[in-house]
Amino acid sequence: MDDRKLVNEFLTSRSENAFLNLYRSKTPHLYRMALRLTQDEYQSEELVQEMWVVAIRKLEHFEWRSELKTWLIGILINLSRSKRKEKELAMDITEEMKLEASSEMSFASAHDLENGIAELPPGYRQVIILHDIEGYKHKEIAELLDITEGTSKSQLFYARKALREYLSEDTSKRNES
Amino acid sequence: MSEDHLSEAEKKLFGALEREKTPPKRLEKNIVGQLQKEGLIKRSITMNNYLKWTASIAASILLFFGGMFYEQSKTNTMVEIEPTKGYMLLLHEDANFNPGDPMAMFEEYKTWMENTFERGIKITGQELKNEATIVKSNSRNEVGDQADVRTTGYFILEANSLEEAIQVAEENPHVKYGGSVEVKPYMVR
Numbered sequence: 516m517d518d519r520k521l522v523n524e525f526l527t528s529r530s531e532n533a534f535l536n537l538y539r540s541k542t543p544h545l546y547r548m549a550l551r552l553t554q555d556e557y558q559s560e561e562l563v564q565e566m567w568v569v570a571i572r573k574l575e576h577f578e579w580r581s582e583l584k585t586w587l588i589g590i591l592i593n594l595s596r597s598k599r600k601e602k603e604l605a606m607d608i609t610e611e612m613k614l615e616a617s618s619e620m621s622f623a624s625a626h627d628l629e630n631g632i633a634e635l636p637p638g639y640r641q642v643i644i645l646h647d648i649e650g651y652k653h654k655e656i657a658e659l660l661d662i663t664e665g666t667s668k669s670q671l672f673y674a675r676k677a678l679r680e681y682l683s684e685d686t687s688k689r690n691e692s
Numbered sequence: 693m694s695e696d697h698l699s700e701a702e703k704k705l706f707g708a709l710e711r712e713k714t715p716p717k718r719l720e721k722n723i724v725g726q727l728q729k730e731g732l733i734k735r736s737i738t739m740n741n742y743l744k745w746t747a748s749i750a751a752s753i754l755l756f757f758g759g760m761f762y763e764q765s766k767t768n769t770m771v772e773i774e775p776t777k778g779y780m781l782l783l784h785e786d787a788n789f790n791p792g793d794p795m796a797m798f799e800e801y802k803t804w805m806e807n808t809f810e811r812g813i814k815i816t817g818q819e820l821k822n823e824a825t826i827v828k829s830n831s832r833n834e835v836g837d838q839a840d841v842r843t844t845g846y847f848i849l850e851a852n853s854l855e856e857a858i859q860v861a862e863e864n865p866h867v868k869y870g871g872s873v874e875v876k877p878y879m880v881r
Contacts, residue, residue, distance in 0.1 A: 521787075528790040528870070531724055534733050536787050543712035550713060560719045567723050583832060625708045647698065647706045669821045672696055 518583040526575055538567065540582060545591055551644050552595045554633045562598070566591045581655075588649070588660045592641060596660075599637050631681045639674035646671050734790070773814060773850045778878035779857035781864065785846040788870040800865040808849065808860050815860075817847040844871075 521540060525533040542563060549559035549566075569590050577586060632640060641660060645651045646667075651659070653667040660667070698706065727733040791797060808815050822842045826833040847864075851857040854877055861873040 524787045528788065529732075529734050530787070530790045531728075531733055532785070534724065534727065535720070538723065542715050542719075546715040546719070547710060547713040548858070558721070560716070563715065564723050564726060567725055568730065571727055591862055613716060625705060625710075626708065628705055648709055648711075675696060675698070689808045 519579070522574060522577070522583065534571070541587055542567075544584065545587055548588065548644065548649075549591060549595070551629075551632060551648075552592070552637070552640065557599075561593060561627070561662070562594055565593075565594050585651075587661070588645075592645075592659060595636075595641075627682055628678075634681050635677055636672055639670055639677060642670040643674040643678065657667055666676045701798055773848055773878075775878050775880050776869075777850045777852065778880075779849050779851055779854070780876045780878070781847040781849065781857070781861050781862075782874040782876065783847075783866050784841055784872045784874060785844050785870075786841045791872045792869060797865060797869075800868075804863060804865055807863070811860075812852075813856070813860060814850040815847055816849075817845060818847045 518540075521533075521537045525537050527533075545566065546559060548565050549562045550556065553559050553562060566587065570587055573590075577583070585586045602668075632643060635643065642656060643655045645659065646653070653664045653671075656662075656667040662670075696815060724733070805815060820843055822836075822839070822844065824835045824839075824843070826835060845866075849860060851860065854875070857877070858875050861867070861875045866871050866873055
């Protein structure tokens, strides 16, 4: 069933069944993304739950200027950033990675890559997830994250650099052991 | 900032990352509960509730009016049906099914069963789970509760004609709430 039909059926009936059809069509993707963003199962569930509450409140005003999935991802990421800001204020965290250039990600598996992504600072992680995993363009990422295209490009550049460095170290360790 | 590019090997690796992950079932329940609490979605009544109610109502009606043999268990009720007058009503639901207030539904089903019995039509029913298994010669397919159309209950009745069975089905509140009812005559050889 296409997204518009799912949304129209829900808005017409507001029934649990219609919601579940919508929920089950979108949540596996969003939940995977939430896990990557938070690196924590409990926080991911909390994030996805809050995302659906916000989305259902706003759904009747959704104007289809983007895909439904993109709109939901936007809500998810904004909630994730708000939560992170709250945490940072509480813990006074400043994250800067000192990076050494590395020519290519010398990795062994997708598992290593997941670990590497998990090690990235949240800002870098968001951009690399959206660009290299989800396939969004810098213009779309800029809109989703409310940043400039230049910032998106810059974040991606440093994210890849950091990831290559991490994976390079990780490979060296594996080779030593 | 000069933009770098992923190598082919890197692209391949990113492409191999998992895109979806099935969330835990509790998440679905929590979200539905939260949305209901905030009044953002309607509370659903399941066939389980109203068929249990109507089955018990039917039992009392049949015993009171008919004095006939009527056996009731926790999960099912049995009524003897004359095969040549037997019809099955299969209750289907899709996303259009939109149940109303539980007590109002209870009254409607009670009235529907009373009216059906008063017309001289024996009737019994049972709720069915959403989940189903489609069995073929070399496969079993679980269709799960997310199927577009779900068969969520049935009634068996003894009517004088197909037309009469169809009329009973048309009056079933399930239709009013957006469900559909399939009327199947017994095959008698």
